[in-house]
Amino acid sequence: MDCIFCKIIKGDIPSAKVYEDELVYAFRDINPQAPTHILVIPKEHLPSVDAVNAENSGLVAHIFEVIPQIAKAENLTNGYRVVSNCGDDARQSVKHLHFHILGGKILSESM
Numbered sequence: 001m002d003c004i005f006c007k008i009i010k011g012d013i014p015s016a017k018v019y020e021d022e023l024v025y026a027f028r029d030i031n032p033q034a035p036t037h038i039l040v041i042p043k044e045h046l047p048s049v050d051a052v053n054a055e056n057s058g059l060v061a062h063i064f065e066v067i068p069q070i071a072k073a074e075n076l077t078n079g080y081r082v083v084s085n086c087g088d089d090a091r092q093s094v095k096h097l098h099f100h101i102l103g104g105k106i107l108s109e110s111m
């Protein structure tokens with residue numbers, strides 16, 4: 001499958017890893033929109049939030065257990081934003097489910 005994030009998980013494309021376990025991989029966004037900008041992705045290829053269902057939602061729950069651990073490790077003590085763009089109207093550019101963690105400054109009021 002020609003998915004850039006699957007290639008990152010396999011190590012075929014380099015990335016700045018911040019976290020990994022058997023289900024999840026997290027790395028720094030190549031085009032950061034905040035001082036801290038991390039992408040958290042499942043190792044299983046799911047295209048977007050729109051593909052989450054009763055069979056795979058445990059994986060998403062696990063991602064949301066990992067996110068606070070990453071935020072703590074990154075010292076985001078004053079807060080952070082978690083974003084997942086889903087589909088073309090949301091301008092999702094990589095069709096592999098991912099959650100952006102943005103922080104390290106006071107973020108814009110608008111999304």
Ligand code: AMP
Nearest residue numbers: 004015028029030031085091092093094
């Ligand atoms: P989205 O627009 O929500 O689909 O987000 C995709 C994100 O992936 C963007 O913020 C890109 O900067 C980021 N991105 C694309 N390619 C890479 C890469 N090779 N390494 C790290 N981040 C990447």
